[in-house]
Amino acid sequence: MSDGLQIIVGALIGYVIGMFPSADLVAWVASRGSVDLRSSGSGNPGGLNAARVLGKKWGVVVIVLDAAKGALAGFLGLAIGDAAAYAAGTAVIAGHCWPVWNGFRGGKGVAAAGGSFFAVFPPMVAVDGLTTLAVVAVSRSSRLAIKVALVVWVVSAAVWWAADLSTGWGPDAGPGLLLYAVLGAGMIQARFAMTARAGGPSL
Numbered sequence: 001m002s003d004g005l006q007i008i009v010g011a012l013i014g015y016v017i018g019m020f021p022s023a024d025l026v027a028w029v030a031s032r033g034s035v036d037l038r039s040s041g042s043g044n045p046g047g048l049n050a051a052r053v054l055g056k057k058w059g060v061v062v063i064v065l066d067a068a069k070g071a072l073a074g075f076l077g078l079a080i081g082d083a084a085a086y087a088a089g090t091a092v093i094a095g096h097c098w099p100v101w102n103g104f105r106g107g108k109g110v111a112a113a114g115g116s117f118f119a120v121f122p123p124m125v126a127v128d129g130l131t132t133l134a135v136v137a138v139s140r141s142s143r144l145a146i147k148v149a150l151v152v153w154v155v156s157a158a159v160w161w162a163a164d165l166s167t168g169w170g171p172d173a174g175p176g177l178l179l180y181a182v183l184g185a186g187m188i189q190a191r192f193a194m195t196a197r198a199g200g201p202s203l
Helices: 003-018 022-031 047-054 056-080 082-097 110-120 123-139 142-163 175-197
Strands: none
Touching: 003 056, 003 082, 022 047, 022 056, 047 056, 056 082, 056 110, 082 110, 082 175, 110 123, 110 175, 123 142, 142 175
8 A cells, every 4th residue: 555545544544533532421421411521620521621520530531542542543554554653643633633523622632642652653652651740740730741742742753763763563763753743742732722712721
């Protein structure tokens, strides 16, 4: 399969998986349909808001499911080829942030991106994970930790490509790795910026 076709197939796979409404379904199960995360707490259909509104246990479930979406998309893409893996890993974030079924109003894409690391950029699981924990420990700010982690993601992708480092079982480090990081981090940052301009919730 050509790289062009891989990108198309991978993008379709990633976007469809990314649209899976993890937070909405968890809220429905946890509250028996009485709680809508989009109108409760911060209003964000994500794990942190689910933890505030439904309890920590349910927040963890949402985060795990969102991360699983990213991992599933990445591994399915990887089964097709490197180009498909990068496309799927990028598109799963887009599907989570802008699901067509909900008028393109989704979550922030952080957990979906983190899940995609497992298939598309395995070293980042440790690098970004440790970075996030360190920033949260020092600043007590999850939003700042996410912003720093996004920068680390892009810089790390550039370093891995430039130095031709191994990504473990992931696709070979190349321009696709940097594009995946730039587009993925850019989409997450865009969602935060759009929400801030609209005076809406953060996390």
